[in-house]
Amino acid sequence: MSGVRVQTGLDQRGVEFDLNLDDGEVLAVLGPNGAGKSTLLLLIAGLLRPDRGRIEVGGTVVTDTRTGTSVPPHARGVAMLSQQAMLFPHLSVIANVAYAPRCQGQSRSAARTIAQRWLEAVDASHLADRRPGQLSGGQSQRVAIARALAAEPRLLLLDEPMSALDVTAAPALRRLLRKILRTERRTAIIVTHDLIDALAVADKVAVVENGRVVEHGPVRGVLSAPRSGFAARIAGINLIPGAISGPGVIRTPWGADISGIGALDPGVAAIALFRPGAVAVHLDPPHASPRNVIAVTIAELDMHGIGVRVRGADQPDGGTGLAADITAASAADLDLEPGKTVYFVVKAQEVELHPALSAAT
Amino acid sequence: MRKTWRTGGIVEVGLPSWIYVPALAGALFILAPLLAILLKIDWAQFISLITSESSLAAMALSLKTATASTVVCVLVGAPMALVLARGNFPGLRALRALVLLPLVLPPVVGGIALLYTFGRQGLLGHQLDVLGIQIAFSTTAVVLAQSFVSLPFLVISLEGALRSAGSGYDHIAATLGARPTTVLRTVTLPLVLPGLISGAVLAFARSLGEFGATLTFAGSLQGVTRTLPLEIYLQRETDADAAVALSLLLIVVAALIVIASASRRLTGPL
Amino acid sequence: MKPIVGVIAVTCVAAVAAGCSSSPQDTDGEVLVFAAASLKSTFTELGSQFERDHPGSKVSFNFAGSSALVAQLQQGAPADVFASADNTNMAKAVNAGLVAGDPIDFAKNTLVIVTPPVTSWRIDSFADLIQPGIQIVVCAPPVPCGSATEEVEKATGVTLTPVSEESAVTDVLGKITTGQADAGLVYTTDAAAAGDTVTSIPFPESSGVVNTYPIAVLDDSTNRAAAQDFVDLVSGPQGQKVLAAAGFAAP
Numbered sequence: 001m002s003g004v005r006v007q008t009g010l011d012q013r014g015v016e017f018d019l020n021l022d023d024g025e026v027l028a029v030l031g032p033n034g035a036g037k038s039t040l041l042l043l044i045a046g047l048l049r050p051d052r053g054r055i056e057v058g059g060t061v062v063t064d065t066r067t068g069t070s071v072p073p074h075a076r077g078v079a080m081l082s083q084q085a086m087l088f089p090h091l092s093v094i095a096n097v098a099y100a101p102r103c104q105g106q107s108r109s110a111a112r113t114i115a116q117r118w119l120e121a122v123d124a125s126h127l128a129d130r131r132p133g134q135l136s137g138g139q140s141q142r143v144a145i146a147r148a149l150a151a152e153p154r155l156l157l158l159d160e161p162m163s164a165l166d167v168t169a170a171p172a173l174r175r176l177l178r179k180i181l182r183t184e185r186r187t188a189i190i191v192t193h194d195l196i197d198a199l200a201v202a203d204k205v206a207v208v209e210n211g212r213v214v215e216h217g218p219v220r221g222v223l224s225a226p227r228s229g230f231a232a233r234i235a236g237i238n239l240i241p242g243a244i245s246g247p248g249v250i251r252t253p254w255g256a257d258i259s260g261i262g263a264l265d266p267g268v269a270a271i272a273l274f275r276p277g278a279v280a281v282h283l284d285p286p287h288a289s290p291r292n293v294i295a296v297t298i299a300e301l302d303m304h305g306i307g308v309r310v311r312g313a314d315q316p317d318g319g320t321g322l323a324a325d326i327t328a329a330s331a332a333d334l335d336l337e338p339g340k341t342v343y344f345v346v347k348a349q350e351v352e353l354h355p356a357l358s359a360a361t
Numbered sequence: 362m363r364k365t366w367r368t369g370g371i372v373e374v375g376l377p378s379w380i381y382v383p384a385l386a387g388a389l390f391i392l393a394p395l396l397a398i399l400l401k402i403d404w405a406q407f408i409s410l411i412t413s414e415s416s417l418a419a420m421a422l423s424l425k426t427a428t429a430s431t432v433v434c435v436l437v438g439a440p441m442a443l444v445l446a447r448g449n450f451p452g453l454r455a456l457r458a459l460v461l462l463p464l465v466l467p468p469v470v471g472g473i474a475l476l477y478t479f480g481r482q483g484l485l486g487h488q489l490d491v492l493g494i495q496i497a498f499s500t501t502a503v504v505l506a507q508s509f510v511s512l513p514f515l516v517i518s519l520e521g522a523l524r525s526a527g528s529g530y531d532h533i534a535a536t537l538g539a540r541p542t543t544v545l546r547t548v549t550l551p552l553v554l555p556g557l558i559s560g561a562v563l564a565f566a567r568s569l570g571e572f573g574a575t576l577t578f579a580g581s582l583q584g585v586t587r588t589l590p591l592e593i594y595l596q597r598e599t600d601a602d603a604a605v606a607l608s609l610l611l612i613v614v615a616a617l618i619v620i621a622s623a624s625r626r627l628t629g630p631l
Numbered sequence: 632m633k634p635i636v637g638v639i640a641v642t643c644v645a646a647v648a649a650g651c652s653s654s655p656q657d658t659d660g661e662v663l664v665f666a667a668a669s670l671k672s673t674f675t676e677l678g679s680q681f682e683r684d685h686p687g688s689k690v691s692f693n694f695a696g697s698s699a700l701v702a703q704l705q706q707g708a709p710a711d712v713f714a715s716a717d718n719t720n721m722a723k724a725v726n727a728g729l730v731a732g733d734p735i736d737f738a739k740n741t742l743v744i745v746t747p748p749v750t751s752w753r754i755d756s757f758a759d760l761i762q763p764g765i766q767i768v769v770c771a772p773p774v775p776c777g778s779a780t781e782e783v784e785k786a787t788g789v790t791l792t793p794v795s796e797e798s799a800v801t802d803v804l805g806k807i808t809t810g811q812a813d814a815g816l817v818y819t820t821d822a823a824a825a826g827d828t829v830t831s832i833p834f835p836e837s838s839g840v841v842n843t844y845p846i847a848v849l850d851d852s853t854n855r856a857a858a859q860d861f862v863d864l865v866s867g868p869q870g871q872k873v874l875a876a877a878g879f880a881a882p
Binding site: 076078082 | 529
Binding site for chain 2: 766796797
């Protein structure tokens with residue numbers, strides 16, 4: 001059984017990871033800044049040593065603190081790509097791409113041929129003789145991808161490769177990554193805080209918060225039914241935690257009751273999920289049931305597509321504030337502004353109740 | 362009345378006009394003695410003074426030994442700079458302080474220390490003597506003295522360049538399959554080449570002007586150990602004109618070195 | 632413009648103040664003597680004696696290489712007396728019109744071979760200095776003791792091959808006392824001053840090459856009487872006694 005298996009901890013950075021990846025799969029790692037996502041990649045690449053644990057790449061154990069095994073980074077078959085392309089400034093583009101083959105012992109001409117092939121694969125052949133300083137951000141990243149692939153790695157690690165690119169360059173690069181990763185079935189881990197990257201490129205997604213993996217699973221599953229606050233936020237879904245207090249009712253830690261759909265036993269820790277589009281915003285609390293009425297102080301108003309997303313202040317337990325999507329006309333009619341208290345109303349049928357993750361926030 | 366307008370460009374907000382006065386004073390402080398020497402030169406005799414047998418021997422020896430000691434500094438200093446910039450072990454700070462020691466020591470003190478190490482009865486000199494290797498009074502001693510005082514210049518210069526270059530590129534090179542020696546050879550050193558060159562130039566200039574340690578440790582013999590500064594010191598006793606002429610020669614060489622090292626190529630990025 | 636004027640003004644005042652404090656006082660009884668470095672201990676003693684004999688007087692010294700002293704005098708350094716380690720430098724001073732009257736010789740110095748107290752080399756004569764493998768240091772020819780060495784070489788027909796030619800006698804002595812060299816040539820006074828740290832080996836040919844020390848009152852002296860008194864002390868019986876004790880020969 002091949003693939004990537006990671007079980008490590010590093011106290012210095014406060015991380016403890018446990019995740020797996022099969023051959024040919026792409027895993028997207030999502031999480032807030034400082035969660036430890038880059039640390040994960042550095043541990044797998046061998047650029048950071050863990051305090052304890054075991055890392056396996058493609059059937060080879062590259063790190064094992066119990067047996068004292070630690071394969072140096074140059075021998076792991078793991079190539080890395082970061083936000084900045086980091087092309088070697090003193091070498092031409094084609095020399096950059098030929099670097100890995102040269103390290104592997106190829107002659108100058110053989111390495112050059114290999115490099116040309118990879119430059120073609122990323123649509124950058126015309127840049128072969130330029131210097132890195134003459135390339136744009138998007139072009140540099142293309143070349144960086146070619147350079148990493150020329151190393152024929154067993155595992156590709158991408159650390160937020162699109163975040164330094166502007167809005168016009170990112171989509172092209174995303175398409176390229178999709179082609180290279182999905183269609184060619186490469187094993188890869190891509191760290192990103194952008195949901196679209198996960199959707200375009202990944203098979204599975206893992207959410208990292210405070211140095212721990214709090215959620216993982218197939219992309220669709222996690223994003224349509226997130227279990228952790230962060231996943232919920234980026235999936236744009238409202239999440240309220242609590243415990244089942246009666247059939248179809250969840251009681252929040254601050255004493256509010258939410259009704260929803262879901263057959264769970266009383267006492268079970270659960271979460272209530274509902275889409276912002278299912279929320280109506282009222283200035284006065286309505287009295288029709290079965291509806292959930294939640295008092296919310298408005299924190300911000302954003303344009304969301306052609307409508308307005310009303311975002312409330314953080315929930316009493318620190319969780320992300322609830323969101324409601326309404327039309328621009330409604331927003332104008334209601335005369336909404338930050339600081340105003342309004343009422344979010346959502347029908348019970350629109351609320352899903354799910355069991356909470358055992359170690360979730 | 363219309364004020365003339367300077368061409369467009371950056372507005373300097375941290376450079377008040379009064380600062381030009383002390384800066385100018387400092388510049389004059391350095392230029393005035395040089396000017397004084399220029400005025401004192403007996404130009405009629407100049408060429409014959411600097412092409413005399415002893416002058417040429419001293420100049421040739423100075424260039425030879427300064428080059429040799431620069432090579433020593435690079436071979437020994439580059440690894441030291443790498444260890445200081447990238448290493449991580451207890452006592453690193455103390456090591457860096459020790460490396461800087463020759464910078465603050467009066468050169469004569471350095472010469473005395475070298476004497477007690479490599480001299481005929483010195484710590485190592487005694488052992489070397491048994492092996493038949495005599496360092497005292499030889500050109501090797503001159504190179505040692507110059508290397509001792511110039512090493513910190515190269516180490517500090519290169520360490521600074523290594524720190525600002527950072528390890529990012531090295532990491533990438535490693536993940537692409539480069540072994541540590543390959544990383545050093547193909548990525549680390551090429552990227553800090555300007556820093557290495559400017560450090561070497563500083564070391565060369567310092568070696569060229571080295572006097573106190575050479576005099577104390579190596580002695581003074583034409584063609585063997587009497588470098589240009591020592592020749593000037595000797596000529597001062599009897600022939601002031603020769604001393605001044607040779608001083609100007611040394612100044613010109615030093616100026617050429619400084620100008621060469623300030624060229625754009627060496628102060629470029631990284 | 633204002634700040635610049637202020638800075639220039641301050642600089643001028645400072646320069647004047649520095650200038651004022653460096654010029655010697657013209658009060659009666661102050662004598663400034665420029666003397667060769669090899670005269671340091673003897674002249675310091677004579678200076679104290681002078682101050683005892685002439686209460687209220689003060690003798691200060693500037694000890695340096697004779698040619699350096701002449702250079703300073705030529706640049707206009709103010710002094711009352713000049714004592715040189717050789718006639719060449721005194722002649723330079725005379726030719727530059729710096730000397731009042733005639734210089735008088737007050738001492739002679741001859742060369743002597745010195746070795747470290749414990750040495751495996753057998754040296755009985757000047758010719759022993761060219762034994763194979765021996766490492767000797769001498770003064771460089773431009774320096775007075777160096778030219779004396781050259782004269783001995785000419786007189787004896789023995790050409791030395793030193794490993795180092797120093798610019799100052801003290802450096803030669805230093806190399807002997809620290810065991811860096813096997814033998815060297817210095818003045819008898821230097822050897823005497825070094826005491827037990829060196830072994831002196833006189834050689835007959837040394838008497839053929841003698842360094843004469845002249846002393847003179849300077850034309851620029853602001854205290855001719857006291858300056859002349861000092862010269863008299865040096866060349867008189869008291870001075871000669873002190874000089875002889877240090878190893879100098881009579882003029």
